[in-house]
Amino acid sequence: MNRLMFKISFFIFFIFQAIFLTAQQSNPPGQVNNPKDAKYQAYLFAHMTHQDYGHLYYSVSLDGLHWNSLNGGKRVFEEYHGHPDICKGHDGRYYIVGNQDDSSSDINIWVSDDLKTWKKYSTLTPDLKSTPDYSYALQRIGAPKLYFDESTRQYILTWHTAHKEGTKEDPERYWASQRTLYVLSKDLKTFSDHPTRLFNWDMGTIDVSIRKIGDQYFAILKDETYPTLYWVTGKTIRIAKAPSLIGPYSEPSAPISPNFREAPMLIPSPDGKIWYMYYEQYPGVSYGLSIADNINGPWYQASGYTFYSDWDKYSLPASVRHGCMITISKDEYDKLVEKFGIEK
Numbered sequence: 001m002n003r004l005m006f007k008i009s010f011f012i013f014f015i016f017q018a019i020f021l022t023a024q025q026s027n028p029p030g031q032v033n034n035p036k037d038a039k040y041q042a043y044l045f046a047h048m049t050h051q052d053y054g055h056l057y058y059s060v061s062l063d064g065l066h067w068n069s070l071n072g073g074k075r076v077f078e079e080y081h082g083h084p085d086i087c088k089g090h091d092g093r094y095y096i097v098g099n100q101d102d103s104s105s106d107i108n109i110w111v112s113d114d115l116k117t118w119k120k121y122s123t124l125t126p127d128l129k130s131t132p133d134y135s136y137a138l139q140r141i142g143a144p145k146l147y148f149d150e151s152t153r154q155y156i157l158t159w160h161t162a163h164k165e166g167t168k169e170d171p172e173r174y175w176a177s178q179r180t181l182y183v184l185s186k187d188l189k190t191f192s193d194h195p196t197r198l199f200n201w202d203m204g205t206i207d208v209s210i211r212k213i214g215d216q217y218f219a220i221l222k223d224e225t226y227p228t229l230y231w232v233t234g235k236t237i238r239i240a241k242a243p244s245l246i247g248p249y250s251e252p253s254a255p256i257s258p259n260f261r262e263a264p265m266l267i268p269s270p271d272g273k274i275w276y277m278y279y280e281q282y283p284g285v286s287y288g289l290s291i292a293d294n295i296n297g298p299w300y301q302a303s304g305y306t307f308y309s310d311w312d313k314y315s316l317p318a319s320v321r322h323g324c325m326i327t328i329s330k331d332e333y334d335k336l337v338e339k340f341g342i343e344k
Contacts, residue, residue, distance in 0.1 A: 025303045028291055028313050030269020030276070031063060035330075039272035040064070042333035044115065045265075045316070046084040046096070047323025049073075050284035054101075056080040057320070058340065060333055064267055064276050064325075065289075065304075065314040070340035073317070077118050080110065083143040083263070084323045085209070089155070090148060095121065095188060097146045097157065107144045107157065109188055115332060116339050122189050128161055130194035131181060137161045142178070143263075143322070147210040149245050156245055157191070158182045158198060160206040160224075172226045176204040180221070182246070199240070199249050207263050209324075210245065213295050217242045219249050220277075222262045237264045237279050239295070256290050256299045263322040284321050289314050317343070 032038045045059040045067055056077045058070040070076065082098020089095045094112045111121040128137045142160040149156065161181050166174030181195040199205065204224030211218050219240045227234030236255035242248060257264075261279040269276060277290045277299065290299040304314035328336075 024311060025313055028065060028269075028274070028276070028289075028302050029293070030271050030274030030291075031065075032270050035062065035270075038270035040268055040270050040327045041330040042328045043067075043267060043325055044086075044328050044333075044336070045320070045323060045325045046086050048084065048321045050319040050321055053321060054081045054083075056084055056096075057323075058336065059317055059320065060328075060336060060342065062333070064269055067316045067320075069317045069343040070336060072341060073343060076340060077110075079120070080118065082108070083145075085143075085145040086115075086324055086326055087146045087148050087155075088326075090153060090187065095146060095148075097144045099141055099144055102140050102142050104141065105139065107141060107159070109146075115328070115336060124157070124183070124191055126181075126183060126191075126195050128181075128195060131161075132194070132196060134161075134163070134179065134181070134195075134197055137163050137179075137181075138165070143207055145207075145209045145324075149210075149212060151212065152245055153186065154245075155185045155188055156182050156210055157185065157188075158208050158210065160208070161195075175206075175224050176226065178204045178206050178224050180205045180208045180219075184246070196246070198247065200247070201251060203252075207322075209264070209266070211266060212245075215243075217245055217249075218295055220264045220266055221252065222264065223252060223255070227259045235260045235262070237261055237277065237290075241296075253297065256297070257288055257301075261288060265323070265325040267325045267327060278325065280322060284319065287316050287320070 043061040055075050058076045059067040061067045086096045096110050107124045109121045110118040112118045129135050140162050144159040160178045162177045164173050164177035180198040182198050183192040185191045205221045206224045207222045209220050223233050225231050225234040233255050237257040238252035240249040240252045257279050263280045265278045267276050275292050286305045289302045292299040302313045304312040
């Protein structure tokens, strides 16, 4: 009898092991067998860290899934402060936008030919009180983000601004009152006369970035209303779309992420056929990744950032925080690694 029970127990153990080993998620789509066949050959993640919030760090990737720190995990540009956001501009150079803190009145822009060295380019001091239908805005400028629209040859600079102070009893009303504002520019030297609200719907939004895909524009955003049974989409990543750069934008999509995620970053896969959407589980707990073959979805979540190599389908350096991911050439990747050194 004992021998029979042992055989049964061993058989059950074997079955569970087999299920565990085969139940892992398949590898994310969008990769290439030969790196030379990749439409997008390398990626840069410009970010801050949990320990050094607001300062500029670099990580890089060759597949958009596995990331390695540069510069020994140290800052790459001492002057910068903000939530890093980089775009390639009208003259082929790179521009990065930031601010000292949310209460600062200035938005700062630096420029670089090669992503290795940066120099100050311009400063915008928006008159928030001049915003149409939003003259009651607080003097708050959160997470400026920059996008250059090739179609119209102009930049859109977005940020979020609240209109209610938080209280001890209700700190969330500050976040629920965040609205996304923007200005336009041809050269990042001169800007629109006044900020304008980007969305005509009344909902808290932060961390908004704009992308054009096909003939439509997409606003990737965080729904900043607190999640409840009556607002189940709160604190998730959602997408709105529009026929033109400044809208009108549709009501946001269903959530792409779980609740309590922010700072979304969208990149194409190496073969250019798949979308990878990264987002942070705050405060600096981990990063999630959702994947789709169409920007309109459906999206599914990849398994990763657990630090178990046999389970993770993507990996990032520990302690990375908000930032942006962009595609770069293999030559730019090699030169960044040569200058800063890479941590494997």
